[in-house]
Amino acid sequence: MIHAKRSTGGSQARCLLGALIVASLPLAVYPTAPxxxxxxxxxxxxxxxxxxxxxxxxxxxxxxxxxxxxxxxxxxxxxxxxxxxxxxxxxxxxxxxxxxxxxxxxxxxxxxxxxxxxxxxxxxxxxxxxxxxxxxxxxxxxxxxxxxxxxxxxxxxxSQEAYFGWVSANYLAHGFQITDPAQTLGMIDMGGSSLEIAYAVPTSVAGQIKGQPITQFAFPGSTLHVFATSFAEYGSDAFNQHRVTAAGLCNASPPTPDPCLLVNAMDTSVATCELHGAASYDQCRASVDSNLHTDCPTLSAAETCSLDNTPIPAIPSNLPFELHASYYWAFTDLDITSVTTDAMTTAAQDVCNKNVAQVLAKYPHLDAPNANWTCEHLLEELLVLEHGFDLSQHALNTSQAGWAIGAAxxxxxxxxxxxxxxxxxxxxxxxxxxAAIAIACLSIGLLLSVFGTWYFLSKHRQQYKIEVQLQPDRNGDYIQLSEE
Structure with a gap:
């Protein structure tokens, strides 16, 4: 704020001084070069x-x-x-x-x-x-x-990958023009090898959590406490390999048909043997669910159980989540228009009860190698939301944006x-x-001219007494000229 005190007149001097300062400050603070x-x-x-x-x-x-x-x-x-x-x-x-x-x-x-x-x-x-x-x-x-x-x-x-994903999701959603953790988005990213989750938790909860990867995210006007972590081997490919190994499908001769591999499909990429498909929605769901491991022995009041028997900070109720990577492609490739666990269940029931040729015919966005495991991947994605993090009642959305924007x-x-x-x-x-340096130098020059003007007026126009105090408004966007 510019306060100008007048002893006898002086509006012309104040206007000149204010105009010069107002003209110079935006140039110094907000360069627009890409x-x-x-x-x-x-x-x-x-x-x-x-x-x-x-x-x-x-x-x-x-x-x-x-x-x-x-x-x-x-x-x-x-x-x-x-x-x-x-x-x-x-x-x-x-x-x-x-x-x-x-x-x-x-x-x-x-x-x-x-x-x-x-x-x-x-x-x-x-x-x-x-x-x-x-x-x-x-x-x-x-x-x-x-x-x-x-x-x-x-x-x-x-944990850093998860944090970058959270920054990316929230930057694209609202540019961090918020102050309340409840206004943020949670983020889940399922890749090929790992799964990441990140979300803001209330300060009261953050203070109760010990030994958890919580990062303070500070920006003008607020500080958020962000929990961000990664689950190794819960990416779609790694989890599938673990599931097949745990089921011992290759121990039999010939190998036991896989209830998550589409009928008439054959695969040698996830196991030491040649797997043959016998997909069934109910059997595959049971196979996936048994490998999520969400039975924590002890929990504090501020924690909830998640994948791999890992306690995590309690997820705020009704916090919306954005789903990245495998989730985005599942909804896109299978034409799932409603981002809900109910819609995913319906799609999984349809896919898991078709053979590979029928799936490829109905969903042309899929290619043959990826189509083979459509039933397994979709059920893992679904059950991670339902049983891994208990997000069935939360608002969900998908996005192609990954963690790279957040990293930048x-x-x-x-x-x-x-x-x-x-x-x-x-x-x-x-x-x-x-460009920013050049503009800053220009602004300094303008400010020096302001000082020169003030000095000249103070020496030659004694009827003016000008006291200048600069103070940005709450957004730091502009300077106002007011008179006391």
Missing amino acids: LHAAVIDAGSTGNRLHLFKWTPTSHGLPVVEDLASSATDCSNHQPLAQATSLSAVNDALQGLLTCAASLDKNLDLAVVPLTLMATAGMRVLPYRTQEQVMTWASAVLSRGTFLFDPSRVQVIPG LVSFVLPSSDRVDHTCAKHKYDGGHV
Whole structure:
């Protein structure tokens, strides 16, 4: 707020002073030049490059666009976790870099920071193997055109992957223009190797939980306590392998038919033997349910039981959840229009009681290898919601957005201890940074001119007595001129 006290007249001086300050401050605080950052998601089933462009706004977080969202060449099915040589890693990553170069011909990738984050497929490998593959990945990316730092190639913990997914879901939903945990979204992401869950819990609950991965998410006006964790081997592929092994289907000769594999389907990818399908909704549901393990021995009043007999903070009642990855594709491929557990049950009953040819004929979005396990995958997704986290009565939605947007925001935008350092001493600046610096310098010049005007008036127009106090409004968006 600008307060101007007048001894004798002075409206002209106040208007001049106020106009100069009001004109200069938005330039200093809100540069609008677009910024860019690239994130490679090295997952258990393949790799995807995201090239994010964001434009800062005069309030809240920037507008984010993924330039690679519709570029099929920016993804592949060559998991780094399966690479055994530098050549294999090069084959998995080189196509992504080529794709990135074609997305925006006017963008200088040499000033765009690149991050590679590997997830559950890499986490299950021995540490020495992880280290070797990440070294190979650094060697490949260092020869590319992006702004690159080897420290940006990393295997991220499951809790961090979950947290990034939560940031992504809530950024896209409301841009964090909220203060109450009840206004946030919970997030569940089921990949091939692991399953992640994250949600905000009330401060009173967070204070009662000991030894749980709870992160404080601070933004203007509020601090949220976010529980984020990962369940290894509860991704769709890993869970199916565990289920088949636990059932001992390969112990018999010939192998016992699998009640979760579609009739007339055959598979050798999840077991040591050749499996044959005998899908049945009731039998597959029982097989999946028996492997979820949701019987915790002890719980505190602030906890609930979840997958793998793991206590987690009690999920706030009626908290809406957004479902990522396998969930999104299940609803899309099977044309499930209502995002509810009832609709999933109906779809599972239909799919599990058809043979593979009938499923492919009814659902053309499916391809043959993936269609074989449609019954099993859908029932796992359903029972995780119903029995794993007791979310049948919660509002649900699906989204194609994964954790990569959240990773970019945390690394490059949000004030966070995990944020990548972009100081002059370490990195170049892209066009957005240069523009911001130029605008800041211009604003400083304007402020100096304001001071000069004030000094001149104080010396030559003694009838004016001006006292200036700057104070932003509650949103920090504008300056008001008022008179006492």
